[in-house]
Amino acid sequence: MPALPRFVPIHSRDNPQLKAWRRLAQDAQAYRKLGALWLEGEHLCSVVRDAGLPVQTVVLSQSRLAQPGWQQWLPAAGSHACVALDDTLFAQVSALESCAGLAYVLPWRGAGSVRASVPTVVLDRLQDAGNVGAILRSAAAFGFRQVVALQGTAALWSPKVVRAGMGAHFSLQLVEQAPLQALDALQLPLLLTSSHAGAWLHEAPLPWPSAWVLGHEGQGVSPALAALPHQAVRIAQPGGQESLNVATAAAICLHANATQALQQGLLQVDGGLHAPAF
Amino acid sequence: MPALPRFVPIHSRDNPQLKAWRRLAQDAQAYRKLGALWLEGEHLCSVVRDAGLPVQTVVLSQSRLAQPGWQQWLPAAGSHACVALDDTLFAQVSALESCAGLAYVLPWRGAGSVRASVPTVVLDRLQDAGNVGAILRSAAAFGFRQVVALQGTAALWSPKVVRAGMGAHFSLQLVEQAPLQALDALQLPLLLTSSHAGAWLHEAPLPWPSAWVLGHEGQGVSPALAALPHQAVRIAQPGGQESLNVATAAAICLHANATQALQQGLLQVDGGLHAPAF
Structure with missing residues (x-):
């Protein structure tokens, strides 16, 4: 069994990473400038995890990290940073009314180009x-x-x-x-x-x-x-x-x-x- | 051509009718207690007007009353009160982000009973x-x-x-x-x-x-x-x-x-x- 990763804590609301995530979570077009996606909540994260998509950062709230079963949110493969956010900081980042305390940050792959013949x-x-x-x-x-x-x-x-x-x-x-x-x-x-x-x-x-x-x-x-x-x-x-x-x-x-x-x-x-x- | 009705102005935010409308506009279940519906905006009001449904009160903002064409919002038949609201008061009643300055108050007909065989x-x-x-x-x-x-x-x-x-x-x-x-x-x-x-x-x-x-x-x-x-x-x-x-x-x-x-x-x-x- 592999060792569990260490979650780096963020306690300051002035942390630059935190500021970037807040923009991603609350500004409709920030992903185009910052090149990353903030995906929040169990449903979206389970889709990403089960599809094996590349996760840059796993972000959990301190209270979620204190609950059993949080390990299910570690993607099986790839390298990813792990960050623990104070609950109040997570709620400030979150755009959801009931904050899930769980998010993945993914790279945005750009605007894409048209394929000729798929539905x-x-x-x-x-x-x-x-x-x-x-x-x-x-x-x-x-x-x-x-x-x-x-x-x-x-x-x-x-x-x-x-x-x-x-x-x-x-x-x-x-x-x-x-x-x-x-x-x-x-x-x-x-x-x-x-x-x-x-x-x-x-x-x-x-x-x-x-x-x-x-x-x-x-x-x-x-x-x-x-x-x-x-x-x-x-x-x-x-x-x-x-x-x-x-x-x-x-x-x-x-x-x-x-x-x-x-x-x-x-x-x-x-x-x-x-x-x-x- | 019939005489145009007189619009009774309301200037006070403590007017009891105004308070009731605010509840109707902002509380999901107030219509059940107050027995009336607050319908706001051009689309809904035109449906009600064109269907000839009974309107209790026509409510227009002062600025809408100052524009040409407001007469189209007078229902053709039936008796109805006409009220002019100061724009700021209308915006306080309204639950819409962009206030239309136009509403009808209709009687609510109750919870209804099941018909046997309509789709x-x-x-x-x-x-x-x-x-x-x-x-x-x-x-x-x-x-x-x-x-x-x-x-x-x-x-x-x-x-x-x-x-x-x-x-x-x-x-x-x-x-x-x-x-x-x-x-x-x-x-x-x-x-x-x-x-x-x-x-x-x-x-x-x-x-x-x-x-x-x-x-x-x-x-x-x-x-x-x-x-x-x-x-x-x-x-x-x-x-x-x-x-x-x-x-x-x-x-x-x-x-x-x-x-x-x-x-x-x-x-x-x-x-x-x-x-x-x-």
Whole structure:
């Protein structure tokens, strides 16, 4: 049995590492400047640990270190620093209402580049972190492997989006701050939802693999993007014509596409965690 | 052309009506005690106005009253009081970050009682206001006409749920704080989602009308409710077995059920607003 690591304590709120973590935890775009991710709480950390992703630093609160079982949060492989934070300091770093006293710091791998032909979701200037996280979660659940966030979309690795994504980030190829021209690299048919045009989603044959384009909560897909060749589909709303929330519409479309692909044998229910690029 | 009404000004933050509105706007369950609803913002007010629902009081901020076009917010029929609030007072009442300076006060019609055979969604102790509102929105969009919230579910008319519902509340028969026995009145087949049992949703024949049961975000459906006769379905997740958000799962299930009913001619795309019971 290997020796347990020594946890280096931090007691000062002026510690520069602590200040950096506070920025990562509380500022939506700090990860782009600092090149690191602050992932907090049991669910996210267990996803990272079980996927064997590289952890830079394991951060535990003193009270968590005093409880039995904290050793489960040591990643099995790789080298990582271990830091013990006073509970009050951890709570000052944390952006969560109930502080878990558990976080991993991971390297951020950069904005990514578009892969040509894996099933993809394109986000066109979506603003709401909850919507973006929910869409990543649906994309991962339904067998999509890549999410391309065009310029103007909420930062994919912001703490709010990561929390809403519930670990989906780690099974997707993520591309951020992409200009519209980046879509030229996609060798996939584009699918758009429309409120007034196209075949009904529940009747239309849908290609696989494909790229679904989801637009801004208020303005929808930009005219330049809508001018690209695409297939439009409509979601039937027998109860009325109010617009659906974009994350709701996304879940319905991605599920419909994936289940058609399942029925055609183009996709299997495999239940595995895929970490294509992290 | 009828004379424009006189707006009675309120200048004092100690005005008892103002205090009641503040409670309605900021306390999730105050409507049950005070018997009234505070509905704020252009979207909700336009739904209420266009549906001809009874408005007790029209509340406008002084700055909105100073802009052209404020007359559009006078309901066409019925008698209603009109109140002008100082902008600072309106902002103190409002629970919104950007105060719209526009609200209607409506009578709350009580907890409602279960209708036997209209398409229904049952909420079993759902906690999150955003989830509950999103589910009401999906239910209304996909032709469901009733939502029954069992005891322990977030208050359906709380300001957060109403905002997330985007007006769906007004096209649904809503039943709140219902004991489990209230479901005895439902003459509908019950449908439950399961992570491990039942036919695949995208392959299963689904009855219409039906009642979908959605359970607590962490614990799922209660054992007593799961023991009732029901049909279980599974949502295929070719990308992995992480649980879906309950509002996402609901949207997928309700859409699948409604589109099957459409294809069988049991339901039509009518696009109308239905206000069955408000």
